[in-house]
Amino acid sequence: MNARAKRFGAAxxxxxxxxxxxxxxxxxxxxxSLATARELRDLQAIYEPFLASRVxxxxxxxxxxxxxxGWFGLGFASAFKGWTVICVEPDPARFDLLQQxxxxxGLKNVTCIRAAVHPDxxxxxxxxxxxxxxxxxxxxxxxxxxxxxxxxxxxVAGGDGTLSCPALPPGLIARLAPDLLRIDAxxxxxxxxLALKDVRAGFVVGRLFPCLPSDLFIPAPAAGPRQFYxxxxxxxxxxDYEDNFPARRPxxxxxxxxxxxxxxxxxxxxxxxxxxxxAIRVLVVxxxxxxxxxxxxxxxxxxxxxxxxxxxxxxxxASARNFGRRHSDASHxxxxxxxxxxxxxxxxxxxxxxxxxxxxVAEGEFKTFTTGPDGIDSFSPSYEAGLYQSPGNHRLAEFxxxxxxxxxxxxxxxxxxxxxxxxxxxxxxNIWFPEHVRAFDDQMFQILVCQHAxxxxxxxxxxxxxxxxxxxxxxxxxxxxxxxxxxxxxxFLRALDEGRLDLGPVFRSLLNTMSWSYRGLxxxxxHIYQEAAVEFLAVIDRTFGEVITPQxxxxxxxxxxxxxxxxxxxxxxxxxxxxxxxxxxxxxWQPEFIRMMLAAG
Amino acid sequence: MTGGRAPxxxxxxxxxxxxxxxxxxxxxxxxxxxxxxxxxxxxxNDGELIxxxxxxxxxxxxxxxxxxxxxxxxxxxxxxxxxxxxxPRIRLLPQANDGLSSARNRGxxxxxxxxxxxxxxxxxxxxxxxxxxxxxxxxxxAELILAPGIHSTGRTQLQPFMDQVSITAIAAExxxxxxxxxxxxxxxxxxxxxxxxxxxxxxxxxxRAQLRFPNDHFFEDILFHVLAIAHAGSIEFLPSPSFTYFQxxxxxxLTGSNGQIRFDILGTAGVTFKIFERHRxxxxxxQRGAVSIGALRLLRWCETEIPTYHRxxxxxxxxxxxxxxxxLYLVIEDSTPDPRQERESLIRYAQEVMA
Numbered sequence: 001m002n003a004r005a006k007r008f009g010a011a012x013x014x015x016x017x018x019x020x021x022x023x024x025x026x027x028x029x030x031x032x033s034l035a036t037a038r039e040l041r042d043l044q045a046i047y048e049p050f051l052a053s054r055v056x057x058x059x060x061x062x063x064x065x066x067x068x069x070g071w072f073g074l075g076f077a078s079a080f081k082g083w084t085v086i087c088v089e090p091d092p093a094r095f096d097l098l099q100q101x102x103x104x105x106g107l108k109n110v111t112c113i114r115a116a117v118h119p120d121x122x123x124x125x126x127x128x129x130x131x132x133x134x135x136x137x138x139x140x141x142x143x144x145x146x147x148x149x150x151x152x153x154x155x156v157a158g159g160d161g162t163l164s165c166p167a168l169p170p171g172l173i174a175r176l177a178p179d180l181l182r183i184d185a186x187x188x189x190x191x192x193x194l195a196l197k198d199v200r201a202g203f204v205v206g207r208l209f210p211c212l213p214s215d216l217f218i219p220a221p222a223a224g225p226r227q228f229y230x231x232x233x234x235x236x237x238x239x240d241y242e243d244n245f246p247a248r249r250p251x252x253x254x255x256x257x258x259x260x261x262x263x264x265x266x267x268x269x270x271x272x273x274x275x276x277x278x279a280i281r282v283l284v285v286x287x288x289x290x291x292x293x294x295x296x297x298x299x300x301x302x303x304x305x306x307x308x309x310x311x312x313x314x315x316x317x318a319s320a321r322n323f324g325r326r327h328s329d330a331s332h333x334x335x336x337x338x339x340x341x342x343x344x345x346x347x348x349x350x351x352x353x354x355x356x357x358x359x360x361v362a363e364g365e366f367k368t369f370t371t372g373p374d375g376i377d378s379f380s381p382s383y384e385a386g387l388y389q390s391p392g393n394h395r396l397a398e399f400x401x402x403x404x405x406x407x408x409x410x411x412x413x414x415x416x417x418x419x420x421x422x423x424x425x426x427x428x429x430n431i432w433f434p435e436h437v438r439a440f441d442d443q444m445f446q447i448l449v450c451q452h453a454x455x456x457x458x459x460x461x462x463x464x465x466x467x468x469x470x471x472x473x474x475x476x477x478x479x480x481x482x483x484x485x486x487x488x489x490x491x492f493l494r495a496l497d498e499g500r501l502d503l504g505p506v507f508r509s510l511l512n513t514m515s516w517s518y519r520g521l522x523x524x525x526x527h528i529y530q531e532a533a534v535e536f537l538a539v540i541d542r543t544f545g546e547v548i549t550p551q552x553x554x555x556x557x558x559x560x561x562x563x564x565x566x567x568x569x570x571x572x573x574x575x576x577x578x579x580x581x582x583x584x585x586x587x588x589w590q591p592e593f594i595r596m597m598l599a600a601g
Numbered sequence: 602m603t604g605g606r607a608p609x610x611x612x613x614x615x616x617x618x619x620x621x622x623x624x625x626x627x628x629x630x631x632x633x634x635x636x637x638x639x640x641x642x643x644x645x646n647d648g649e650l651i652x653x654x655x656x657x658x659x660x661x662x663x664x665x666x667x668x669x670x671x672x673x674x675x676x677x678x679x680x681x682x683x684x685x686x687x688x689p690r691i692r693l694l695p696q697a698n699d700g701l702s703s704a705r706n707r708g709x710x711x712x713x714x715x716x717x718x719x720x721x722x723x724x725x726x727x728x729x730x731x732x733x734x735x736x737x738x739x740x741x742x743a744e745l746i747l748a749p750g751i752h753s754t755g756r757t758q759l760q761p762f763m764d765q766v767s768i769t770a771i772a773a774e775x776x777x778x779x780x781x782x783x784x785x786x787x788x789x790x791x792x793x794x795x796x797x798x799x800x801x802x803x804x805x806x807x808x809r810a811q812l813r814f815p816n817d818h819f820f821e822d823i824l825f826h827v828l829a830i831a832h833a834g835s836i837e838f839l840p841s842p843s844f845t846y847f848q849x850x851x852x853x854x855l856t857g858s859n860g861q862i863r864f865d866i867l868g869t870a871g872v873t874f875k876i877f878e879r880h881r882x883x884x885x886x887x888q889r890g891a892v893s894i895g896a897l898r899l900l901r902w903c904e905t906e907i908p909t910y911h912r913x914x915x916x917x918x919x920x921x922x923x924x925x926x927x928x929l930y931l932v933i934e935d936s937t938p939d940p941r942q943e944r945e946s947l948i949r950y951a952q953e954v955m956a
Contacts (some may be wrong), residue, residue: 313711486817
């Protein structure tokens, strides 16, 4: 028998030893049983990682609900001597082990209670305090199933001053206000979460057996900061990624950039509000509209705590979106268009998925629609409809989702509006809408988000409704199409800075954009666009080498592209491939330059 | 305060911003439409420094102006300082960090004054600056006014700003040949330091020329400087210093390191060359030569300032740029305004890079 075992007084007992919180613990625990295996697994998978990553105060009250044989609770009490630990375990056999172990380890800071938490248990006031103070002794009593008659789950005071309490009411947890709560209480999570809503409890860790609405676990502001880590299958509900942003409100702000969309804004805002989720708010940013839509919003949603209207001088869609973001205090943020709508419940699905997966980005599906002269909407599925046939490979409550590699979303149509982004992700990666870009600014945003997000949680069955109408920017074919060169240049420069050389999808996206822009462009701008594309592709060739094949160029649909690019490289003096070539600029790559050029003569 | 406005050529009085904010929308200045000057100031985390710059405008002896303060994504304490401003002549235009050029362009988009001027958020305007400019504008109707300035290095005595050499040379040429023609004025004006605080530009000129600063680029002034002069129908020079430039060469941007900022001259100079080539003033050899000298000076200086490990890449890109250039740019006649005698060494530099 080793020295450590002796120190724990376990020499004469055949108890297996396990390293727990930096010490070897010998507990009598029915080795080989499923219950023990689970306790030990959770210790490694949940509790050691959680405690290893927290800075706990040196003293406090720890409440261990579902203590089992005591691997967590007794281990904690032994490792954190300044703390008081209350272990609560309903199962009689496990409870016996728990008590034995506690006694054998001689821990002075542990109290064991045989009970379960049950939402229907009658509150018995301050009896527990008496228990803790040693005035009342808990008598191991025959366990009452939780579904026993309500009258029987009330504590029974015996004549000898003992107390039998097979079920604890959740309100008692609130009164105890533990500094650390560990939950392993199947079926009682919701009641516990509700009881904790307004209570100061700095650390909450454990398993969630049912998948519950995440908002249940977000404490009310008055309860102070709380770090929680609740594991549900492959998912975990946690909020500590917001640690560095103390003023952040847990929830989603949907930023609606609005410019002269009086006819659509009410439908848009109502569709976001429809699910009634108080964690989701709407931030309408009026970008200097002149059709009175801001006053309409002010009148419609006056007094609605879920809608906020911000007014600013006109500055373009990107500036309105950034303005909304800078005025948002939410942990998650989405940017939608003021003439569009969402399925009711889409943003709840995305927020839940984002919270439980920790995804930097969660996205819904989308479909396009037009409103006919008769006021009837007709919908068309998106091009993605064929790509996702089966239900998602992952399941979270009623939501199906898949992890889609960000690189796959780079090539597609810019569809930032169907996404929920973690705000700390956007801030840390410094991804903004480019404010000087007055059209298609979401393309750059999307590409940067997809490059940095890794994988995106693609949630099935909830769609964004993307309105098509003739006034939409993309149909005008003016010089704003040249902003694409400006944005792709910035994307490539950033990629060079970041050492990001997996640019295949970005090149494909560039060629798609060129193809699409050229086709839709006003005729008098097409020859400028052709030359702009030739210059740009020549610079890409001299920056990254021969990454774009003649075949790819031929498919763009700009006449003679391959030939002209080769001629352009010759005219440049065939410089060696060099990253600095991307620093070159052309007057054809920014609409402002083109306007200056046309004004020059 | 002089309320009257002198008739200025080609002024279009009915100009309004593209999308005037709805009544009641926050941030509108008291002066309805039309003031004499729109002063555009951009800031990115200038902190306390910005107070003296703002005050140098608010304390001007001439009061008919608006101050467009574009906040290029600052954080506290700069944002707190800006939020506490109450002068009704100030319009605050916030944006997420997008660069100096973008911020100045935002100011231009909202400007309502007859004339535009710029001041960096760490520089100072002389108390008489606007009054003096207004006087010359009222007397001459000039579309473009250039002004001398003061240069503070923070170490030695205050000096005249760097383009004092041009101002002295202009006076000498006027003494020798009589009043300068517009072509001569343009050539000399081009030889000024490309910088933004040294000019007052008619808004009608800016709109006619579609002048903007080059988004995504530093060294933004050379493009604006060259094209403002090219499009100007008339140019005047102010006698007294109009601003003080505090040596502070770069402002940090959230993206990109300072070392890489030097690359930006490639883009700005390249576009300047191309657009100026389209303008008829390209055929004025003295003015064209001044454009070359100004741009080549910056291109050469940036090569010496860029981090060593970027130097080869810089030179390769510059070489490509020069190969693609109209060769007339490298034919710099000796009548070109060249107050610092850089002509020959810059031609040699360009040829060395292209070799």
